[in-house]
Amino acid sequence: MTQFAATLLLFLLVPGLTFAADGLDSGDTAWMLTATALVLFMTLPGLALFYSGLVRNRNVLSVMMQCFTIACAASLLWVIAGYSLIFGEGSLFGGLTGGLDQAFLSGVTSDSLSGTIPETVFVMFQMTFAIITPALIVGAFAERIRFSAMLLFCLLWLMLVYVPVAHWVWGGGWLAERGFMDYAGGAVVHINAGIAALVAALMIGNRRGFPTTQMAPHNLPWTVAGACMLWVGWFGFNAGSAVASNGAAGMAMLVTHLGAASGSLAWMCCEWLRFGKPSVLGIATGMVAGLGTITPASGFVGPGGAIVIGLLAGVVCFFATMTIKRKLQIDDSLDVFPVHGVGGMLGILLTSVFVSANYGGMGLPDGVSIGQQFVVQLTGMLATILWCGGMTFILLKLINIVLPLRVSADEETQGLDLVEHDERGYDI
Numbered sequence: 079m080t081q082f083a084a085t086l087l088l089f090l091l092v093p094g095l096t097f098a099a100d101g102l103d104s105g106d107t108a109w110m111l112t113a114t115a116l117v118l119f120m121t122l123p124g125l126a127l128f129y130s131g132l133v134r135n136r137n138v139l140s141v142m143m144q145c146f147t148i149a150c151a152a153s154l155l156w157v158i159a160g161y162s163l164i165f166g167e168g169s170l171f172g173g174l175t176g177g178l179d180q181a182f183l184s185g186v187t188s189d190s191l192s193g194t195i196p197e198t199v200f201v202m203f204q205m206t207f208a209i210i211t212p213a214l215i216v217g218a219f220a221e222r223i224r225f226s227a228m229l230l231f232c233l234l235w236l237m238l239v240y241v242p243v244a245h246w247v248w249g250g251g252w253l254a255e256r257g258f259m260d261y262a263g264g265a266v267v268h269i270n271a272g273i274a275a276l277v278a279a280l281m282i283g284n285r286r287g288f289p290t291t292q293m294a295p296h297n298l299p300w301t302v303a304g305a306c307m308l309w310v311g312w313f314g315f316n317a318g319s320a321v322a323s324n325g326a327a328g329m330a331m332l333v334t335h336l337g338a339a340s341g342s343l344a345w346m347c348c349e350w351l352r353f354g355k356p357s358v359l360g361i362a363t364g365m366v367a368g369l370g371t372i373t374p375a376s377g378f379v380g381p382g383g384a385i386v387i388g389l390l391a392g393v394v395c396f397f398a399t400m401t402i403k404r405k406l407q408i409d410d411s412l413d414v415f416p417v418h419g420v421g422g423m424l425g426i427l428l429t430s431v432f433v434s435a436n437y438g439g440m441g442l443p444d445g446v447s448i449g450q451q452f453v454v455q456l457t458g459m460l461a462t463i464l465w466c467g468g469m470t471f472i473l474l475k476l477i478n479i480v481l482p483l484r485v486s487a488d489e490e491t492q493g494l495d496l497v498e499h500d501e502r503g504y505d506i
Contacts, residue, residue, distance in 0.1 A: 103194035109323035110199045116314025117206035121149055121213050124311050128304030128362075129217050130503075132412050135296040136493025137221045138503035144225070148213045148232050155236060156205045157183055163241045164204070164249040173252060175245045193321060203318060207244075211267045212236050217412030218275030219282045219483075222490050225498045227481045231473055235274060239469045243270055243462055257443060257451070258458040259429050261330070262319040264374025264422045265462045272419015273463050275410055277470040282483050284409035286490055298358060305362035309338055312369045316376040330376040333384035334369065337376075340385045341368015344392025360396075363417060367395035370421035375429040380438030387428050395421050423459055430455045 126145040130138045152160075159181050163170070168177030180186065183201065190197035212232040219228070244266045246253040253260075260266060285293065295301055316334040320327035345364025350356040371391035372384055379387065398416035402408050410416070430451040435441040442451055477483060484490075489497040496502065 101191050101194055102196070103322075105323045106194045106321070107196060107199060109327065110195050110203055110318060110321060113314035113318025114199065114203040114206055116311045117203065117210065117318065118149075120308050120311035120315065121145060121206070121210045124304050124307030125210065125213055126304070127300045128308060128366075129220065129412055131297040131300030131302075131304060132217075132295040133220050134293060134493070135504055136495055138296065138495065139501050140225070140494035140498055141216060141220055143499060144216045144228055145213050147225075147229060148216070149209045151229065151233055152209045152212060152236055153205060155233060156201075156208050160208055160237065160241055161201055161204065163237075164245045166249075174242050176249050176251075195321065200321070203321075207263060207267060207315075208236060208240060211240050211263075211271050214267070214271035214414055214418055215274045215278065217414040218279045218410045220411040221494065222285050222484055223282060224481060224483060224485055225494070227477055227483045230481060231278075231477055231483075234473050234477075235470065238473065239274065239466050240266070240270060243465060246461070247458070253458045253461065256454050256457070257446065258454055259378055259433065259451070260374045260426065260458070261377035261429075262316045262373045264370075264425045264429070265458055268370045268373060268418040268422030269426065269459060269462045270422075270466050272415045272417075272422055273466040274470045275414035276408070276419060277467055278474060279408055279410040279415070281471070281474045284407070285411065286487060288409045289403070289407050295359065302358055302362055305365055309365055309369065312338070312373075316373055319377060326377055329380070333379055333381060334372055334376050336381055336384040337368045337372025337388035337391065338365045339368070340388025341365055341371065341392040341395075344368075344389045345396050346392075348393055348396040363399075363413065364392045364396070367391045367417045367421045370418050371395070371425040371428075374422065374425040375432060378429055378433040378440050380432075380440075382438045383428075383432030387425060387432065390428070391421050391424060394424055423463075426455050426459045427452065 122145065126142045129145065130141040133141055159178065161183065162178050162180035163175040166176040166178060166180045168179060169175065170177060186197050186201060188196065188198065192200035212235055215232065216228070245251045247258060247260050247266050248254070287293070312334055313331050317327040317331035320330055342361045342365040345367060346356045346361045349360040368388040368391045372387050375383065375387060395417050398420040399413050402410055402416045431437065431448055433439040433442055433451070434448055442448065474483065485494065485497060
């Protein structure tokens with residue numbers, strides 16, 4: 079009788095046991111609800127503050143508005159077709175995307191499961207990735223793009239670029255079948271956003287006065303606050319990609335933090351050696367570079383690999399930024415390509431090395447060498463670059479025919495806050 083009472087008490091006190099029969103795990107569900115909130119927190123308010131602090135004061139509201147609007151519109155597109163085209167059964171366009179069997183979330187109910195969590199939670203978690211990826215691109219053309227053109231571009235880009243690549247990698251597409259490793263979005267999020275940013279910056283052109291006119295951030299405390307939110311939110315981004323509350327999530331969280339810390343210090347040291355003083359903008363940017371680079375590897379590598387990846391991220395992305403801005407004089411306003419694009423590429427390739435058990439990783443599949451995995455990673459990286467670059471170019475060309483991408487020179491001087499939204503960020 080005593081044993082029965084103890085068993086009954088344990089049954090009642092551990093909610094996960096209550097649903098063991100139907101596959102639902104309350105521990106996994108609780109963690110994924112938290113991770114979902116953390117990833118949304120990365121865009122609103124994290125990215126909105128990070129980006130808006132970096133622009134000049136006459137454009138602060140325009141950047142916030144762009145992030146906010148993308149979050150709203152991408153959410154609806156995700157429910158209408160995005161989720162189904164990535165994770166749905168069947169395929170369309172020769173395997174380019176999944177099917178439309180779950181359009182408008184058909185068949186998704188409160189009782190539907192995705193593994194050990196409610197499918198509604200999985201839908202929402204993946205939605206937050208679809209929100210932040212086009213929002214990242216905003217940094218490339220900040221302070222000079224028309225709001226209407228920005229919105230149309232981001233929504234079309236989400237469906238024609240993000241959705242196919244996400245299906246290839248996470249939805250059982252051709253890259254997944256080849257063993258491509260991208261745990262939380264090195265290719266799907268960061269390379270995609272970075273390449274789109276580079277193409278957009280080249281096509282829309284530099285801001286007036288770039289690079290001779292000083293365009294300093296107007297509110298660095300906002301940027302640092304946003305960076306701190308991104309760092310914390312990234313734990314949901316990477317550790318949440320385990321889709322479970324387990325050791326894999328714990329290791330992903332640990333290596334994510336180590337990558338961020340290593341990237342920050344490496345960037346700071348590069349800046350200190352080159353310019354004589356470390357800056358708060360530099361250490362915050364290095365953190366983002368470290369996080370973006372560890373993202374594809376976060377579920378595959380150990381602490382030692384994460385530190386090396388973070389250190390390399392800080393150094394490589396620092397010099398990539400110097401090259402893009404100073405040597406090539408490309409006005410990727412908020413350094414989306416050199417930080418996210420270059421970081422994502424570096425992380426994708428380094429995953430093939432540090433996943434090896436010899437370097438503390440989870441180990442390569444049986445019969446696969448580092449060299450073979452490197453070729454798979456390189457293939458996925460190049461496919462993402464080519465698809466994203468080509469489609470971004472076509473979209474911007476077509477949109478410019480219908481809606482001029484760029485505001486006039488006078489409107490740019492006046493600032494997008496007044497021109498596009500008839501508001502001021504500061505009324506002093």
